[in-house]
Amino acid sequence: MVADRPPFEDLYRAYLGRIYAYVRAQVGTSADAEDITAQVFMNAYQAYARFEARNTTPAAWLFRIARNATLDHFRSHGRRERLRRTIEHEPVAEEDPSGVAEERIQYRALLVRVAQLPERQRDAISLRHSGLSFEEVGTLLKCSEDAAKMLYHRAVKALKEAVEKEAV
Amino acid sequence: MSDEPEDLEVAALQRQLDDAFETTRPRAGFEDELWTRMQAQRPAGSRLRDAWVGLVQSIREAPTVPMAAVAAVLVVVLGASALVYSGLGRGGAGSTATNGAAAPAFGSEPLALSSPGAFGKLPAPVLAGRNSDQPTTGAPQSATSPGAAYSGPVAVKWTGKLALTINTAPVFRYHEPSTNTADQFATSLGAVLVSRPAGFLGSYQTTDFSVRVRGTIQSPPREPTYIVLPIAQSFINGAGAPMDLALVFLGEHSLAPTWQYASDTVISGDVARVTLSRQFGVSGYGYAYLVDGNGDRYGAEVDLQGNRPISATGPIPLSLESAPYSIISSDQAVQSVLASSPVAASGVPTATLNSVELVYSLVAAGDHSFYEPSFLFSGTFTANGTTYVKRVLVPAVDPSQRSS
Numbered sequence: 338m339v340a341d342r343p344p345f346e347d348l349y350r351a352y353l354g355r356i357y358a359y360v361r362a363q364v365g366t367s368a369d370a371e372d373i374t375a376q377v378f379m380n381a382y383q384a385y386a387r388f389e390a391r392n393t394t395p396a397a398w399l400f401r402i403a404r405n406a407t408l409d410h411f412r413s414h415g416r417r418e419r420l421r422r423t424i425e426h427e428p429v430a431e432e433d434p435s436g437v438a439e440e441r442i443q444y445r446a447l448l449v450r451v452a453q454l455p456e457r458q459r460d461a462i463s464l465r466h467s468g469l470s471f472e473e474v475g476t477l478l479k480c481s482e483d484a485a486k487m488l489y490h491r492a493v494k495a496l497k498e499a500v501e502k503e504a505v
Numbered sequence: 506m507s508d509e510p511e512d513l514e515v516a517a518l519q520r521q522l523d524d525a526f527e528t529t530r531p532r533a534g535f536e537d538e539l540w541t542r543m544q545a546q547r548p549a550g551s552r553l554r555d556a557w558v559g560l561v562q563s564i565r566e567a568p569t570v571p572m573a574a575v576a577a578v579l580v581v582v583l584g585a586s587a588l589v590y591s592g593l594g595r596g597g598a599g600s601t602a603t604n605g606a607a608a609p610a611f612g613s614e615p616l617a618l619s620s621p622g623a624f625g626k627l628p629a630p631v632l633a634g635r636n637s638d639q640p641t642t643g644a645p646q647s648a649t650s651p652g653a654a655y656s657g658p659v660a661v662k663w664t665g666k667l668a669l670t671i672n673t674a675p676v677f678r679y680h681e682p683s684t685n686t687a688d689q690f691a692t693s694l695g696a697v698l699v700s701r702p703a704g705f706l707g708s709y710q711t712t713d714f715s716v717r718v719r720g721t722i723q724s725p726p727r728e729p730t731y732i733v734l735p736i737a738q739s740f741i742n743g744a745g746a747p748m749d750l751a752l753v754f755l756g757e758h759s760l761a762p763t764w765q766y767a768s769d770t771v772i773s774g775d776v777a778r779v780t781l782s783r784q785f786g787v788s789g790y791g792y793a794y795l796v797d798g799n800g801d802r803y804g805a806e807v808d809l810q811g812n813r814p815i816s817a818t819g820p821i822p823l824s825l826e827s828a829p830y831s832i833i834s835s836d837q838a839v840q841s842v843l844a845s846s847p848v849a850a851s852g853v854p855t856a857t858l859n860s861v862e863l864v865y866s867l868v869a870a871g872d873h874s875f876y877e878p879s880f881l882f883s884g885t886f887t888a889n890g891t892t893y894v895k896r897v898l899v900p901a902v903d904p905s906q907r908s909s
Contacts, residue, residue: 346540353536358529367695371531375539382543444525445697451522466519466526497518 458492532693532759533822623828626908677876687718725798751779751807800896856895858884
């Protein structure tokens with residue numbers, strides 16, 4: 338037993354929500370997100386005995402498993418299917434009876450926009466806003482910390498443009 | 506989390522992303538379901554090893570336990586472990602209740618246990634429509650139904666039997682949910698925020714239904730609740746009794762109760778109302794119903810027209826804390842009811858109370874609200890040729906632990 342390895346249940350309780358949010362930002366339905374999240378933690382549970390805390394953080398380790406599981410999901414379902422389901426599950430146009438001008442930001446709609454970004458941009462945003470450092474994002478995306486920062490900023494810019502385009 | 510924003514719009518977008526990721530969470534109950542699945546898939550040897558390690562550690566932490574006692578405990582625990590890990594005595598999928606005789610285990614709710622009396626002195630529960638001539642502080646509260654149409658004094662007599670063997674009962678407490686909690690609940694249903702109407706924590710929408718969430722209502726007290734209204738005409742797949750269809754509907758929308766309930770269906774015209782009456786487990790007693798300000802049982806409700814859902818309402822899932830409290834004896838409860846009765850006199854009807862049950866009722870108390878045990882006495886009386894139901898609620902928590 339590695340001394341600095343926390344009990345798996347602590348990890349599970351601490352990261353379940355974040356991993357789910359990361360996955361949810363990639364796939365079109367909450368049902369798919371639940372399936373993938375379940376697979377992530379099943380895999381992690383089985384592999385935890387081999388986890389070496391001195392090599393990586395638990396967060397980076399879990400998100401690596403989550404990223405792989407999500408990519409596997411896309412491979413088996415096809416990107417076209419992913420896009421179709423993403424579009425199908427876009428929220429309906431808001432019907433605000435009072436016609437209030439300042440519409441609230443619809444988080445789900447924002448995540449749908451994230452899901453439509455190119456893969457690496459989508460990952461950069463999702464991983465970063467799931468709480469990973471740029472160093473961890475870079476490690477997961479197999480690039481340097483600086484490159485991860487650049488990729489992230491480009492992704493946010495692309496997302497901003499997509500949101501603005503949608504608003505027009 | 507924002508990184509040197511190039512401009513304010515980018516910074517705003519980054520904040521929205523932070524919020525979006527922080528509020529996107531799986532549906533209520535998913536965390537525990539998955540953990541249970543993961544545990545169930547572990548090899549039996551691994552589970553037994555963990556049980557053994559846990560046992561040894563607990564013994565090490567109690568060095569004063571005599572070795573003979575340790576040996577006896579080991580035999581008992583290992584025997585129990587063998588039963589548990591062989592699947593015997595374990596509920597869940599595949600197990601079958603035997604004619605309802607074997608009550609499900611308590612603890613299906615997310616409970617955090619606290620020490621006895623941990624919540625301090627408690628406000629007392631009250632029934633709506635109590636008689637004006639009743640004492641006001643900590644005294645039994647009464648209501649008449651239906652319609653609470655009789656508002657005059659009613660004397661009571663007790664002809665039933667009450668022999669309670671427990672002397673403590675749990676009190677449950679929840680924190681008042683914030684808009685953020687409501688948002689997370691809605692997100693778990695796949696719904697997005699539309700607005701925050703007055704009196705509600707939020708109004709949300711998916712492609713096929715809208716949902717509103719409100720916080721605790723002070724009077725008559727009602728816990729934080731969701732109200733689901735289908736937007737378009739949709740039908741529940743399959744056929745079956747209204748009860749089955751209601752459960753399918755709730756399950757499809759991640760709203761299946763995680764608490765113990767008993768179901769009931771009332772059909773009025775072409776509308777069927779399925780009620781899942783919430784219950785709380787009380788060790789040594791069984792399950793006690795949750796009742797509202799009229800003494801009526803409640804929980805979640807689904808209205809159906811054929812296999813088309815019309816509406817659904819129920820409590821939003823909240824973490825409950827639990828603490829045991831001393832309760833009054835059976836004799837004290839009966840004495841309390843009788844003491845609350847006005848003196849029988851000419852023109853004052855007398856209700857014959859002949860049944861009693863332990864119930865729970867909500868007491869709204871600001872940041873925290875409580876589910877508290879009470880004795881609900883019931884009976885009938887006749888006045889002006891009409892028969893009324895009389896209910897008297899006696900707070901069960903010992904008066905020394907009540908603030909009102």
